[in-house]
Amino acid sequence: MAEVQVQDENSLVEYGFRRVIITITAILCALLEIIDTTIVNVALNDMRGSLGASLNDIAWVITAYAIANVIIIPMTSWLSKQFGRRNYFAASIIIFTVTSFLCGNASNIWELVAFRFIQGMGGGALLVTAQTIITESYPQEKRGMAQAIYGMGVIVGPTLGPPLGGYLVDNFSWPYIFYINIPIGIIATFLTLLYVRSPKYGEKLKASQVDWWGIVFLASFIGSLQFVLEHGQQDDWFSDITIVILSIVSVFGLVLFIWRELVYEHPIVNLRVLRNYNLRIGTILTFILGFGLYGSTFVIPIYTQSILGWTATDAGLLLIPSSITTGLMMPVIGKLLERGVSQKYLAAGGFAIFFIYSYWMYAVMTPDTGSEHFFWPLVTRGIGLGLLFVPITTLSLSTLQGKDIGEGAAFTGMMRQLGGSFGIAIITTFVARLGQQHRVNLIPNLDATDFQVQERLQAYQQMFINKGFSINESLDKAYQLLEGAVTRQSTVLAYMDIFIYLGILFLICVPFVLFIKKGSGKIDASSVH
Template identity: 75%
Template structure:
């Protein structure tokens, strides 16, 4: 463990701290933007590389799997190679892989390079958080997390509009090439300014926890695949999904056993003895669920129901992200003044609940951007109240190398929360769609005068365009069916927003109970 003096040596002041902060936030944003920027380019990739929809989905899956595998290992790898060297190497891997992605000539080359890019990117996220935390004195760590949070919250929202703009005006390889100049600048700044803490001797090759790495990869990699592909492969009716679920479960059990019994574990599970970190990891999971779930849900609704372009759908979320970004410094200052995090987190979940029920009440087949503006501003306020207090609370009582280990857990849980959120939302949209379609069709009474009139009007409309009576009648029935499908979709999104809101509401008493039961979680003691 690092001595207190060594830990204080990492605190920076003035110009150096500004440069380190900018570098770390830039790297965190690079990683997160790349998680969502490819979503809008999948169709273009599919066309130019001659891939199927299932194949091209691996461009997202490979990156996500690499991310969640590397995140828990980042603290250990930092200790082995030195934080500055490991951070710089991760940026270089990410940047070189970005160049290779842009030059891929077939889909599987692109998937391979995306996996390598994910290995570099996952490390950026957690190491950036650790560098920022340790560069600020303990009393200002709330502000440090606020600055870091701006990058993490804004990143997922910037991806789709930026990707949409690049694809519309250039071509899909440029969504990867844009990383290259930023990666070069970040590497130079890292080598020039970032310090490495001294954590004692490095392990020899025969002391490395190879079994731990193997079990972690089996557990996280399989779980991520199941979450990404479960819905499209019909969940447990698919043999591969069942096999990978079993591998994931046994991978987790063997991983926990190995890390608790081996002398040099790849992931230090004992750091979870810290009660603040334990609570923080659960809340990070729920935060990931809400952040990535809503970032996924709103563009899907606006594109599939309202017929918006990817660029317009992405731009809709920007005011929400700006609101969160503007709130971050105020939240950081409130934490420094000793306002308990538990109250802020409870308020954040309440605001998120209001956002989801507001959205539920305004969505229709022709809702406009003006109707969604204020609910999305509320979403931004909710994320601002959640992100910084949860992250600061998680790391507040950790010292030395435990900060990096704690940041790895919170980062992993936020990513997994997002994966669970997207998988569950995708599944429920499909299930609710079927349910609502059946219900709506059962209520369509063929003998109803209103229905007959509607069909007649539609038929006359099609006949006026030159169709025969039979063709026009067929088209009228199809138009009615299309309306039923759209209405069923809207009802499904309403249900999803309602259940998301209930989830956030249920979290509030849990957080307030923790506050009462364990005074250790009062951050005013840990911060000053």
């Protein structure tokens, strides 16, 4: 790959009005991309109805976007060098905006899936490139604050999606979850072309020098893995031939991708940057952060809707206090980093606080927990995520130099997305499997000769008799109601298990974080790509 002309450290630093505009533009783009990963969740039923799609078909609306995201993220650094960062960023916004319009106008499910895939290709580039643009627009001593500003978008975005989507679906119709991107995308495109600057790059690669096989191996590895994670539980994992085949494709794709990138002169992804100890540890911690962030964002709305009977909008609004807390924490963390507080101590504190949140959720979960019981645990979650995101990001990149920083940022972005995919897949599987196990354990406690069981059945039976059902019909319905109560309780116990396991995972991370080598706490992003 042509050598990058390393610029003076401050050559891309902006001040005053220009920096404010560039920061707002990059944050808007990062928010657009992340909100779109979760906003569709609450609209899936409406999409199914209007497009005549099955449950399996409609799941592809999420899967296609996620696959495109994780394929493009590790390639963003290379693509920026090829086309120029400003041009690549603007083109990505345009692709994202145009396909948002096309998604809203899709006439059938597979049109929508195809447009969502292309939208994901544009959106995946926005995350890492926005992070790079924000970071390098700030002087060296303020780059901790720059990461905090970027982190507000990344952390708050996933929790804004469900309530925003719920409002748009309830008051308008599902295409508006895509149309809302259009005015923001148009404004962001113009601001990017007017204000964002590109670093100076060396000579571009010729078409014959491009790592086409690397792209093929990366796409087969990441794409197959993402499909397996998204569809594994609903297809009963390895009892399904498609899951088996794609798992094999993913493993071989990974092996061939690693081999290709290590031997090719112009690799699409520079794996050698992982020789850096802090980046290796940082990518693992970022994976776990994605696991906890996206996993808990996924599990709470599902629990409140399926067990507590809340609407999609109410379930989404529940997460707002957590998002606000994280947003308020970000500038505080940025200031602490500027004053020399070690990132590893902040990150260790974040993991410990996330354990407290998980244990608290474990303690308050019942089949009829009220919203007031969730408020303080979710505020605690917000504090924990605030302490985790910025320190882990700066730790990962702080001992890298020059062009390696862009590669490192791409790795951390990809691992955060994959962590979320693994988290959702594992949580979905555990809820199903643990729920079955708890149900098996609960049923022997329902002894037909037990006085309390008989009393409960008689109360249910009398309720149905009062509604006009016969004695036999009322008894059958009473047994069904009791069966439903058992299923509900076993599902709650499964969610409780999920939270305690998540908490233990985060607690185990604390000693590992404390062993990380101390970085400078500042990121020299003058030549991040």
